[in-house]
Amino acid sequence: MLITRHAAAEAVLADPRYVPPPVPQDGAEATLAWLRARVSRFSTGATHAERRRALVALLDGIDPAELRVRAGALTERRNGDWRGVPTEVLGAALGVADTAPVADAAAGYLSGESGPAADAAVAKLLATTGIPEITLLLQAHTATETLIEHALRRLTLGTDADALLRETLRHDPPLTVTRRIDTETGDEVTIDLVAANRDPDVFPDPERFDPHRAHSPHLTFGHGVRPCPGPPRARPGGGRPGGTAAVNFRDLHRPGDPFLLPNAWDYGSAALLAAHGFPAIGTTSLGVSAVHGKPDAAGATKAETIGLAKTISGLGVMVTVDIEGGFSDDPGEVSDLVATLAAIGVAGVNLEDGRPDGTLRPIELHQRIIEAAKGHGVFVNARTDTCWLKTGDTLERVRAYGHADGIFVPGLSDPAAIAEVVAATPLPVNVLYQPDGPPLARLAEAGVARVSTGSLLYRAALGAALGTALGVRGEPAPPIPTYQEIAATLR
Ligand code: HEM
Numbered sequence: 001m002l003i004t005r006h007a008a009a010e011a012v013l014a015d016p017r018y019v020p021p022p023v024p025q026d027g028a029e030a031t032l033a034w035l036r037a038r039v040s041r042f043s044t045g046a047t048h049a050e051r052r053r054a055l056v057a058l059l060d061g062i063d064p065a066e067l068r069v070r071a072g073a074l075t076e077r078r079n080g081d082w083r084g085v086p087t088e089v090l091g092a093a094l095g096v097a098d099t100a101p102v103a104d105a106a107a108g109y110l111s112g113e114s115g116p117a118a119d120a121a122v123a124k125l126l127a128t129t130g131i132p133e134i135t136l137l138l139q140a141h142t143a144t145e146t147l148i149e150h151a152l153r154r155l156t157l158g159t160d161a162d163a164l165l166r167e168t169l170r171h172d173p174p175l176t177v178t179r180r181i182d183t184e185t186g187d188e189v190t191i192d193l194v195a196a197n198r199d200p201d202v203f204p205d206p207e208r209f210d211p212h213r214a215h216s217p218h219l220t221f222g223h224g225v226r227p228c229p230g231p232p233r234a235r236p237g238g239g240r241p242g243g244t245a246a247v248n249f250r251d252l253h254r255p256g257d258p259f260l261l262p263n264a265w266d267y268g269s270a271a272l273l274a275a276h277g278f279p280a281i282g283t284t285s286l287g288v289s290a291v292h293g294k295p296d297a298a299g300a301t302k303a304e305t306i307g308l309a310k311t312i313s314g315l316g317v318m319v320t321v322d323i324e325g326g327f328s329d330d331p332g333e334v335s336d337l338v339a340t341l342a343a344i345g346v347a348g349v350n351l352e353d354g355r356p357d358g359t360l361r362p363i364e365l366h367q368r369i370i371e372a373a374k375g376h377g378v379f380v381n382a383r384t385d386t387c388w389l390k391t392g393d394t395l396e397r398v399r400a401y402g403h404a405d406g407i408f409v410p411g412l413s414d415p416a417a418i419a420e421v422v423a424a425t426p427l428p429v430n431v432l433y434q435p436d437g438p439p440l441a442r443l444a445e446a447g448v449a450r451v452s453t454g455s456l457l458y459r460a461a462l463g464a465a466l467g468t469a470l471g472v473r474g475e476p477a478p479p480i481p482t483y484q485e486i487a488a489t490l491r
Contacts, residue, residue: 001187004195006202006219010275012189014224018180019044021188023112030123032105032114039135048226054132056229060310062093065343086144087137094133101125105134106141110175140230146174154211163248164211166218170197171209173220193219202277217277217316231314249318249347249379252280253406253428253449260433260440261320261452265291269457270312270319280318280347283308286486287458288322295490298356302327306340313345320348320379325361331372342376349378350408353397354385360392363400370404379405381430381450387411395424406430410454413437415446422447435480455483462486 003009012018023042027033036042040051070089075082084099091099101121108118125134151168173193180189197218198206221228252259262278264270265287273281283305289296292304301324309321321341326334338349351373353366361369366382373380382404384397388411398407398421408430412418415438422429428449433440433456443451460480467477 001189003189003191004199006196006199009191009193009196009219010223012180012191012224013178013219013222013227016225017183018189019183020226021179021181027114030126031119032108032122033112035105035122035126035131035134036109036112038131039138041135041139051132051135052226052229055136058094058132058136059229062090063343064345067093082148083145086148087141090140091137094129094136096125096129096133096137098124098128099137102137102141106138109138109142136230139228143174143228143230150174154209156211159211167209167211169220170218173197173218175220178222191219217274221314221316223275229314231316249280249320250405252318255422255428255447255449256444258440258444258448258451261430261450262457263287263322263453263455264308264312265458266308267311269461270315270317274312274315274317278317280320281312281315282320282350282452283312283322284453284455284458285322285324286455286483289490290458290486293490295356296487297324297352297354299324299327302337306337306344309341309344309346318347319345320350320381321346322350325352325355326369326373329361329365329369331368334369335372335376338373338376338378338380342378347379348381348405349373350381350383351404352383352385352408354383354389358389358391360385360389360397363397367400367403370401374403374405381406381408383408383410385410394421398425402427406450408450408452415442418443418446418448455486456480459483459486 003012020042023036024033025037027037040048040055043051067089070092071085074085074089078085084103087099087102091097091102101124104117104121105125108114122134125137147165147168150172151165154164154168171194176192176194178191178193180191181187182189197220200206202217221231259279261280261282262273263282263284264273265284269287270281285301285305286296288304288308289301292301294300294304305321305323309319313319323337323341326337328334328337334351341349351366351370353361355361370380370382382401384392384394384401384407386392386394386397387409394409394412398409401407402425404427406428407421407425409421410432412421412431413434418429418431429447430450430452431443431448432454433451435456440451459482463478463480471477
């Protein structure tokens with residue numbers, strides 16, 4: 001069966017009933033066939049999970065921003081000759097000094113077409129390093145080289161590199177098909193990734209190659225149960241500090257025509273939202289805190305917040321992170337945090353002036369914190385909690401944070417008050433969607449540029465879970481829990 005539609009491709013890739021076609025298990029030791037029988041990519045079930053975990057652990061120890069810097073420096077030293085550079089740099093990060101045999105071994109890795117050169121290359125690699133390291137090098141090699149080659153064909157002066165790569169990944173991917181076996185029927189399913197990436201259901205103008213497009217959803221890195229774990233490393237600009245992720249994110253902010261930013265709390269919620277076409281996803285600090293059993297807005301979840309950003313940064317959508325007050329009153333520490341997030345590939349951060357004790361940070365200090373967060377190429381959304389905490393002067397704060405990239409006033413829902421804030425600042429204004437407040441169209445009329453859902457989705461998910469459990473006991477579903485109800489469980 002051939003699959004060409006985006007939704008059908010996603011469904012197959014997300015269903016564990018479909019597995020990669022099995023590979024022969026009987027190759028002579030240290031040959032390519034022997035290796036293929038031992039790697040994550042061609043295995044299934046618990047074996048796959050275990051092998052994949054080992055690869056992801058190795059990748060987690062690698063800083064994508066560092067790979068990018070090293071690759072740039074090495075290409076420069078070689079006068080622009082980039083061939084072999086990504087593999088050499090990844091090899092160095094994995095402790096593999098000699099990556100010369102990788103190209104020969106990689107040539108038949110996916111197809112299984114082996115020969116003396118490939119077998120000798122595998123033996124050479126095995127003499128110096130382990131199967132997980134070799135797997136990563138072979139998986140990465142051909143895909144990365146092909147991607148660069150394809151993107152360079154389309155390169156013209158002034159084209160933004162990130163956008164060029166995104167559109168190249170969609171139209172001209174290194175891997176054009178992927179296969180699965182239906183374990184119930186034994187049928188082979190071929191997924192045409194190029195056709196699925198150009199599905200008119202997903203794009204109004206699917207065939208157009210537009211290197212200026214801010215958002216190009218695609219299945220090029222796979223999807224569902226076994227997607228490519230490499231994307232942040234594979235995209236040279238993916239984590240670039242000062243890069244264009246933030247520029248594209250900024251473009252989403254159109255006063256009077258707001259974009260809806262749903263907020264996720266874990267990988268599953270982010271992946272689900274990304275799969276449904278939201279161009280950007282925020283995080284919710286209440287959700288992150290509750291997942292880890294820690295209080296919200298108390299500066300207690302810095303590591304967890306960075307961890308979530310890392311986990312969801314490879315989903316192919318822009319990510320903006322709720323970093324509470326920056327987890328510190330020290331501008332230097334906040335600057336370091338934002339630099340870390342920029343290196344992960346995050347497009348934006350939210351910085352709030354509310355403090356755990358219900359007071360507001362002094363204006364001058366919050367101004368310095370905002371200043372410290374700037375300069376990393378990340379969109380800095382300055383949040384004032386005057387309405388939230390019912391203290392302080394909203395307009396004074398909005399004007400004082402004019403050096404940020406955007407203004408966020410949660411708790412503000414009266415359209416006239418919103419319009420007043422919009423008039424008080426040249427920056428795009430963000431408000432929180434409230435189920436009992438004005439609808440999106442009314443917020444648009446008030447001049448809003450971004451509408452976030454905050455903790456609503458997380459609370460709704462908890463409400464649905466509780467309602468389902470109570471339903472099994474024959475009891476009626478409760479309303480969505482309030483912020484205060486969930487926060488109270490975390491003290
Ligand atoms: C540059 C472009 C790349 C593309 C387009 C790409 C694409 C893919 C796709 C589509 C899959 C899933 C195949 C399937 O099961 O159907 C995959 C798997 C994989 N990729 Fe990539 N990849 C790229 C780069 C990389 C890099 C740089 C690395 C490592 C640093 C990497 C590591 C892996 C690994 C380890 C798997 C197997 C995952 C598993 O067994 O669960 N890839 N890749």
